[in-house]
Amino acid sequence: MNFDEIFSFFRDITSGLHHLHTNGYIHRDLKPSNCLLHNDGLKTSVHVSDFGEVQAANEQRTSTGATGTISYCAPEVLQRQGSGFGEFTTKSDIFSLGMIVYFMCFGRLPYQNADAANDENEDLDKLRAEVSAWHGFDDVTRARKDLPEKLYKFLKRLLSPNPVERPSTEQILQAIKAGGEIDDIPMNTQGITQVNLCTQKAHLYNPVASAGM
Numbered sequence: 001m002n003f004d005e006i007f008s009f010f011r012d013i014t015s016g017l018h019h020l021h022t023n024g025y026i027h028r029d030l031k032p033s034n035c036l037l038h039n040d041g042l043k044t045s046v047h048v049s050d051f052g053e054v055q056a057a058n059e060q061r062t063s064t065g066a067t068g069t070i071s072y073c074a075p076e077v078l079q080r081q082g083s084g085f086g087e088f089t090t091k092s093d094i095f096s097l098g099m100i101v102y103f104m105c106f107g108r109l110p111y112q113n114a115d116a117a118n119d120e121n122e123d124l125d126k127l128r129a130e131v132s133a134w135h136g137f138d139d140v141t142r143a144r145k146d147l148p149e150k151l152y153k154f155l156k157r158l159l160s161p162n163p164v165e166r167p168s169t170e171q172i173l174q175a176i177k178a179g180g181e182i183d184d185i186p187m188n189t190q191g192i193t194q195v196n197l198c199t200q201k202a203h204l205y206n207p208v209a210s211a212g213m
């Protein structure tokens with residue numbers, strides 16, 4: 001896909017996700033097969049669909065979410081935290097959004113054990129280990145020289161291992177409106193201490209507890 005297509009689809013999916021997030025919901029299963037293409041004869045747009053896994057943002061996780069592929073899942077969701085797993089948050093949706101953008105850019109995912117064409121071929125345990133150990137988008141390689149710097153900067157922020165370094169849908173939409181630079185968007189420094197703990201000791205990070213709920 002060329003840059004214009006990628007950016008336009010990115011904006012559409014972010015808008016759909018923004019609608020969910022501002023209404024207090026987390027999608028939890030954001031991936032390409034749940035993004036439907038709509039062609040009105042003039043242009044193609046993307047609609048976010050499949051709300052089967054949607055969860056109210058202030059609810060505790062009720063299922064493992066282990067149905068289907070985990071390729072687009074945020075690392076903190078798959079990391080063990082005490083007796084259970086991490087929580088889904090709006091920021092885990094943002095990570096999935098980042099993986100979709102990654103996939104649109106490179107036509108593959110950054111995991112050895114992910115099979116983009118057929119998720120039934122995936123070795124779930126190996127993939128789970130790879131996703132859990134995600135260290136962030138390595139933009140040094142810049143596999144596609146035709147894509148602009150600003151897209152790489154978005155990928156880096158969206159795919160941050162640290163959830164608070166990921167922008168909100170509102171911040172993304174603002175950045176796109178302002179010309180597509182993510183640089184000026186501040187990170188949510190509140191809770192940075194926890195997030196530093198989170199990267200080092202994932203089980204200490206509990207977004208629900210840290211939000212005071």
Ligand SMILES: Nc1ncnc2c1ncn2[C@@H]1O[C@H](COP(=O)(O)OP(=O)(O)OP(=O)(O)O)[C@@H](O)[C@H]1O
Pocket residue numbers: 029033034036049050067068069
């Ligand atoms: N309303 C719709 N209109 C057109 N195509 C759809 C619609 N809903 C689903 N699809 C298509 O049907 C396919 C199967 O969708 P389905 O949601 O059952 O599975 P999935 O998205 O691959 O996995 P999951 O169950 O985890 O969401 C998708 O690839 C999607 O493109």
Ligand SMILES: [Mg+2]
Pocket residue numbers: 033034050
């Ligand atoms: Mg689906």
